Amino acid sequence: MTWRIASQLALSGLSVGSIYAIVALSLAIPFKASRVLNFAQGELVTLGAYIALVLTSYGLPYAVMVPATLLIAAASGLLIERLVVRPIIGAPEFTLVIATFALGLIIRALIRIHWQDNVFFLPAPYAGPALAVGPLRVNPSYLVIIASTGILTALLVLFFQRTKLGKAMRAVSFDPTAARMMGIRVNTVFGSAWALSAAIGALAGLLLAPVIGINPELGHLIIKALIAAVIGGFGSLGGAIFGGLLLGVLETYTGALFGAALKEIIPFAILIAILLVRPQGLWGATPARV
Amino acid sequence: MRAHRIIIVIVAAFAVAVPILGSSYQIYLVELILINIVAAIGLNLLTGNCGQISLCHASLMAIGAYTTALLTTRFAITYALALPAGVFVTTLLGASLGYPARRLSGLYLALVTLGFLEVVSIAIEEFSDLTGGVRGLKLEKPELAGFPLHTAGLYYFVLAVAIIAIRAGLGLRHSRYGRAFDAVRQSVIVAQALAIPPGRTKLLAFSIAAAFAGLAGGLFTAVVGFIDPTEFDISASLRQITFIAVGGLGSVWGSVIGSVILTLLPEALRGADEYSDVLYGAILLAALVLAPTGIVGLFAPVFRRLGGGKAQLS
Amino acid sequence: MSLLAVNDVSVSFGGVVAVNGVTMRIEANEIRGLIGPNGAGKSSLINAITGMIRPDSGTIVFADRPIAALPPDLISARGIGRTFQHVELFRDETVLDNVLTGLYSHHVYGVVAAMIGAGRARRVEKETRREAAELLEAFDLTTLAAAPVRDLPFGIQKRVDLARALAVRPQMLLLDEPISGMSEAEADAAVATIRALAAERAITLLVVEHNMRVMMRLATRITVMHHGAILAEGTPDDVHSNPLVVDAYLGNADDNA
Numbered sequence: 001m002t003w004r005i006a007s008q009l010a011l012s013g014l015s016v017g018s019i020y021a022i023v024a025l026s027l028a029i030p031f032k033a034s035r036v037l038n039f040a041q042g043e044l045v046t047l048g049a050y051i052a053l054v055l056t057s058y059g060l061p062y063a064v065m066v067p068a069t070l071l072i073a074a075a076s077g078l079l080i081e082r083l084v085v086r087p088i089i090g091a092p093e094f095t096l097v098i099a100t101f102a103l104g105l106i107i108r109a110l111i112r113i114h115w116q117d118n119v120f121f122l123p124a125p126y127a128g129p130a131l132a133v134g135p136l137r138v139n140p141s142y143l144v145i146i147a148s149t150g151i152l153t154a155l156l157v158l159f160f161q162r163t164k165l166g167k168a169m170r171a172v173s174f175d176p177t178a179a180r181m182m183g184i185r186v187n188t189v190f191g192s193a194w195a196l197s198a199a200i201g202a203l204a205g206l207l208l209a210p211v212i213g214i215n216p217e218l219g220h221l222i223i224k225a226l227i228a229a230v231i232g233g234f235g236s237l238g239g240a241i242f243g244g245l246l247l248g249v250l251e252t253y254t255g256a257l258f259g260a261a262l263k264e265i266i267p268f269a270i271l272i273a274i275l276l277v278r279p280q281g282l283w284g285a286t287p288a289r290v
Numbered sequence: 291m292r293a294h295r296i297i298i299v300i301v302a303a304f305a306v307a308v309p310i311l312g313s314s315y316q317i318y319l320v321e322l323i324l325i326n327i328v329a330a331i332g333l334n335l336l337t338g339n340c341g342q343i344s345l346c347h348a349s350l351m352a353i354g355a356y357t358t359a360l361l362t363t364r365f366a367i368t369y370a371l372a373l374p375a376g377v378f379v380t381t382l383l384g385a386s387l388g389y390p391a392r393r394l395s396g397l398y399l400a401l402v403t404l405g406f407l408e409v410v411s412i413a414i415e416e417f418s419d420l421t422g423g424v425r426g427l428k429l430e431k432p433e434l435a436g437f438p439l440h441t442a443g444l445y446y447f448v449l450a451v452a453i454i455a456i457r458a459g460l461g462l463r464h465s466r467y468g469r470a471f472d473a474v475r476q477s478v479i480v481a482q483a484l485a486i487p488p489g490r491t492k493l494l495a496f497s498i499a500a501a502f503a504g505l506a507g508g509l510f511t512a513v514v515g516f517i518d519p520t521e522f523d524i525s526a527s528l529r530q531i532t533f534i535a536v537g538g539l540g541s542v543w544g545s546v547i548g549s550v551i552l553t554l555l556p557e558a559l560r561g562a563d564e565y566s567d568v569l570y571g572a573i574l575l576a577a578l579v580l581a582p583t584g585i586v587g588l589f590a591p592v593f594r595r596l597g598g599g600k601a602q603l604s
Numbered sequence: 605m606s607l608l609a610v611n612d613v614s615v616s617f618g619g620v621v622a623v624n625g626v627t628m629r630i631e632a633n634e635i636r637g638l639i640g641p642n643g644a645g646k647s648s649l650i651n652a653i654t655g656m657i658r659p660d661s662g663t664i665v666f667a668d669r670p671i672a673a674l675p676p677d678l679i680s681a682r683g684i685g686r687t688f689q690h691v692e693l694f695r696d697e698t699v700l701d702n703v704l705t706g707l708y709s710h711h712v713y714g715v716v717a718a719m720i721g722a723g724r725a726r727r728v729e730k731e732t733r734r735e736a737a738e739l740l741e742a743f744d745l746t747t748l749a750a751a752p753v754r755d756l757p758f759g760i761q762k763r764v765d766l767a768r769a770l771a772v773r774p775q776m777l778l779l780d781e782p783i784s785g786m787s788e789a790e791a792d793a794a795v796a797t798i799r800a801l802a803a804e805r806a807i808t809l810l811v812v813e814h815n816m817r818v819m820m821r822l823a824t825r826i827t828v829m830h831h832g833a834i835l836a837e838g839t840p841d842d843v844h845s846n847p848l849v850v851d852a853y854l855g856n857a858d859d860n861a
Contacts, residue, residue, distance in 0.1 A: 095535065099575060482677040487678075
């Protein structure tokens with residue numbers, strides 16, 4: 001394997017991994033805030049992509065369409081939190097998981113009704129033929145994806161460290177009762193967490209769309225995102241990103257070196273290995289003793 | 291008690307009459323319900339009673355199905371032996387999940403079972419020479435002791451197995467093991483204080499669930515005559531979870547009711563075509579929000595008043 | 605030979621020493637009280653005895669066999685039972701079911717027997733229910749057998765907790781704050797019940813309690829802990845008049861009593 005091929009693979013791995021990372025982030029945020037694992041998160045990614053499709057078909061220029069998509073997605077997240085999550089927040093963990101699964105089913109089915117299983121392509125201004133960067137040939141979409149992940153991470157760090165809402169979210173995820181006593185409107189924080197996570201999911205959808213096309217099954221990558229979150233540790237946002245990138249790179253190299261079958265297995269092998277050896281992942285909090 | 295008994299008699303009479311009065315499609319449908327009942331009872335003992343989340347129940351069913359199918363088609367072993375062999379293999383593999391269950395719970399355990407599910411899926415696709423891969427495996431109707439099982443015969447066989455499964459489920463539920471399961475679910479610390487070994491109990495729960503799943507899978511091969519990996523994916527597992535969530539967690543009759551309703555529901559919704567998934571999801575969501583203790587939980591007070599005495603529906 | 609011998613046991617968490625080289629002997633048929641202010645190390649010591657945590661050093665010997673490295677369920681099987689401060693009953697189950705669960709280890713039959721409803725399983729189940737009925741009778745809970753526990757008053761729940769703990773047929777029973785949350789009348793009744801119980805069933809008791817007044821009447825010997833070590837040990841009168849104890853603890857305890 002030459003340096004050139006290795007670098008190409010690394011790039012492609014990082015870009016796949018960035019998508020995993022972004023979706024893993026969008027899973028981690030409501031989990032940290034309200035301890036609900038949103039099994040419909042994959043569908044929120046898909047929804048984001050379709051929202052973008054609709055807005056683009058109305059003739060919206062890309063620069064306007066992107067923030068509009070994110071806002072609409074955020075609103076959907078808020079709606080979901082209020083209508084689906086809030087009423088059942090007291091129910092056992094189990095019921096919440098199934099409820100979000102049911103929600104995902106509904107979203108996917110609704111999308112199917114309108115657009116069937118057709119694959120649509122989203123034109124993006126940066127998509128185009130591979131650029132030459134030194135000896136490497138680089139797909140510009142990959143660069144945009146990786147760069148977006150970096151920017152998103154930086155923005156989130158600022159958000160959580162510097163803004164009032166961000167600090168409130170951290171407080172709530174640490175100890176909701178204490179946060180309430182400090183005067184933080186916990187319900188508002190929950191809603192915001194879900195809105196934020198839906199927007200981030202939509203971002204993933206926006207970035208994915210030009211690369212692999214829009215179809216109802218986009219949400220399937222939630223499973224990879226879950227694995228990424230496990231690698232990094234469920235409580236850790238940085239872990240989610242690292243986990244996603246690592247997973248993407250490992251997958252890509254495995255596929256190139258050992259073939260497609262092993263490429264499919266490796267994420268789950270890693271998942272099981274981590275859960276058996278160090279379930280809290282690299283940076284997560286140790287799970288309570290069973 | 292009385293009303294309870296009467297309902298059972300009516301249902302039993304109905305069940306027996308199906309192959310006589312029903313169309314072959316209706317017979318097939320009831321057979322699917324019975325298979326789902328068997329799988330659901332196992333899952334409910336594991337999740338509803340013992341509190342262990344499992345996302346891989348469908349893949350355990352797959353292991354039972356493929357084992358039974360391969361033994362009958364490739365190795366010409368009679369179904370009467372292939373079926374129990376399938377159960378045996380599935381039980382062994384399912385028991386392996388007891389190991390991670392010792393130290394993990396909730397989300398983490400769910401993820402391990404998810405990993406197990408995906409690995410089994412990939413394995414089925416990869417070993418396509420053996421399993422037919424994504425194209426699936428076509429099977430002939432089974433023979434029992436040399437006699438081919440035609441429609442009615444197969445139906446009564448499946449019915450008999452389902453009844454045995456219900457009996458076994460009830461027997462376990464009301465035994466010391468059922469109590470140990472419930473104890474481990476509610477508090478491992480208290481269970482330990484009562485000399486109940488949590489690790490071994492979880493192992494038992496996983497093994498039993500696997501046995502029921504393997505049995506359901508073996509029956510599936512006989513009834514459907516064709517198996518492929520998409521039948522046993524994450525959606526299938528989640529569907530089985532909905533059976534027990536809607537029917538009633540921890541209740542054998544809940545497994546029965548949930549299986550009946552949620553197997554019939556997609557059929558009933560078939561007319562709605564593309565809206566059927568939406569309606570299914572919506573009904574499921576509504577059921578979870580409105581009846582978090584399941585249908586059995588909703589009707590428990592009714593039964594208490596009718597029957598008197600029984601504090602819990604089994 | 606002491607029934608329970610705790611030998612130089614130490615437990616620490618993340619740098620904090622909770623139990624510091626504690627040695628304690630409990631003889632059969634004692635009613636041993638364990639008192640000490642919050643943070644004295646009582647819970648950690650109890651957890652070490654019941655197997656919830658493993659001591660960093662030292663040994664624990666029960667009925668002549670070492671138990672410090674055993675998992676909690678095995679220690680329970682060896683004969684150490686316990687009740688819980690906050691009454692950890694199975695809330696959605698009935699009184700009877702709670703007690704039946706306690707009998708798990710004493711009426712055994714196989715899984716397959718259970719599934720097929722074999723004669724053996726049915727017979728053993730009957731015996732289990734008979735013993736459960738006896739326990740309910742002993743605690744005046746027979747009429748409440750089918751009642752879900754969550755609706756019962758706290759005092760009655762404590763009785764159920766005790767009945768369930770006894771179902772394990774312990775040689776030594778650990779009572780964790782058995783009197784907390786009770787009115788004075790209830791407390792007096794409870795003390796009488798507990799003493800009678802210990803005597804009738806020849807059970808050794810280790811009682812953790814804040815209420816000094818109750819402790820004086822209940823215990824035959826008292827161990828006082830402070831800052832992870834044993835401050836004093838002796839008969840209730842000895843301990844009550846021990847100046848060290850008065851200094852460190854009794855001044856505060858009477859406020860809590």
